Amino acid sequence: MRPGPTPLASRFDVPAWRPKAPALRRAAQARTPQNAGPRVRGDEVKHAVGRLWLAGGALALSLGAAELAFRVLPLGEGPLDIEEIWRAQRTRSPAVVDRTGVDVGGERFREEEISEAAFAPGTRRLLFLGDSFTVGAGLLERSDRFTDRVETVLSPGLHVFNAGRGGSNPDRWLRYLELLLPVYRPDAVIAVFFLRNGTLLGTSLALNRKEIEPIRARAEARPLYGRSALLRFFWDRLAWREYTRRFETRMQRSYLGSPEERAMWHHQQDALRAIRDRCRAAGIPFLLVIFPLLLDLNDYRFHAIEDEIEYFAAGLDIPVFSLTPAFLGRDAREVWVASNDQHPNSEGHRIAAERLAPRLRDLLEEIERAN
Template identity: 25%
Template sequence: MSRISKYKLKKLIKNISLLVVVVIIFLSLGELIARFANVEKSEYDVFFMEGNSNLSNQLIPNAEGYFKDHYTKINKDGFRDNKDYSVKKPRDVLRIISLGASFTFGEGVDLEDTYSKQLEVSLNNYCEDKIEVLNMGVSGYNMVYELETLKEKGLKYGPDLIMVNLFSRPNVQYRYFPLKDSLKRHSYLFAYLRKKYQIVNLKYLTAKSEQVEGGEIFVNTIGREQNEKTLQEFIDIGKGKDVSILFLYFPILEDEEDFVDPDVEFYKNMLEYLESVNEDNLDLTDAFVGKNFEDLWVSKNNHHPNRKGHEIAAEELHNHIVKKIEC
């Protein structure tokens, strides 16, 4: 290599190194400014992290703060609760695992107002403090993810009963990417720029997937065959572990007159299938017929059930479960 070529190479390396240093300084200053300006990070970034090969997203262990305007705490094992539980179940305790999506998680309500915790209180009053209900619901989950949560997290707690909330729109999932997720949770600058980008993207660009706060939402191709396979695996686990499986359907509170769920036909087929293969199923639809749904919403902009909506579900569950348990 000639002297001129070596000189040019050294100069190029020097310029690239200088550029890298300038970019790092610029980004560091931007991060400091964003932090001093107290740029608010998305609440999804605070509570959700990327999943593993089997789960799209997971709750961050020990995360706490305000989610949908309500104080929310995630325990050390990564599910919503203000306390941790011993993996080994006490002898005199009947333990229930509650699986589901955002209705189960309790978007827009306090932990004690979720149907899982209201059920825990009512059953303890009935059974004199011998019941634990572990709320393992995660917003955005479908039945496949609920099944993986049960296998990876729920079964080790030795449940006596597993409640699976079929809920609605099980084919909607959040897609998270490790690097992006890490930046969202740790960088105020990235969170700020990403939020601005999404605003522009929604206004001026044609997005391939619907943009939502916290991630890209997409419609999965999980169909009836896959759902039936998943339901059957729940049932097989219950039989293998000698644990009761209760499938419940908590309908979307949208249409007051006709009670039309966008996926009602899908769920009708699924419930019919369950009737043929599982003994313990609970459809909550009738409990909500005739109710003014607006009175059961968190708000006009958030149609998740409020405390009263959860209370109706908890009462139905209580009446169903007390017929099957021994206190």
């Protein structure tokens, strides 16, 4: 049987169509949210803005709380507050309260009369030379001085004479030594060299008003200084940093600068050499003790000066002992006798005594062996 004719193809007949793989992928991508990108990005921007508002609000609250704390609590008092420095100078800096003492050859020392007990058998005598740090400027009680504390710790068998004088330097110590050698007949001489002693500088804030006032004025001219306690605290700390760096530079140049800048140090070197020679002639040991600057003890910047002093002393065979390690890492203002006065307070003298006592015990043992 013959097959029938093949039906005519209609133009309406559409052959079955299968999309190829790339077309499938494009269709799938068209159904994904990527096609709705502008709406999604808008949501992200809204979330980001919300997070920024939250962060800004938290920061504002934190700053507000800090501002309130600095207004209520005494946290914003700057170390270079001129009014506070001079108010303390008038009311809380006792200078040398105890003005009693003993006269030796026309010089007055803040000490008791040299009694016969100082010359009792078995008693050793130590003569201390130094400036206001040694004499105990600002201390109400002599017994708080590091020299007296050492005497207490190493007694019995020890007598100490404190020949410290405020504002003195080694050139004057030589005169004091000449006066006291025949009267006190010490078994050893200890010169307490404060880093100021080789310079023409004053260390207490009250003595540096000319340097402080322009720094303070610049701080007070900074934005919102008079309105924000928080910013005032910040600007004050920057001012203090500027002052200490300037002071550090002046101190460094006094020991390590040009010959003209070092003239005072060279003069005091001659005096220390003369003290050493006088002690040698008397047949007694001479010890040089370094007392640090009570400034920025957490970031102490005067080690190079101490190295210079030790180098000089080594050239003359003068033994040196530094009190500095005992003070490092402390808050310097906690050991000041007053807010405007960097002389050591009772706590500062206690620290010095604890550091010095073992070294003097060794010195006394050396004297015993030599005799």
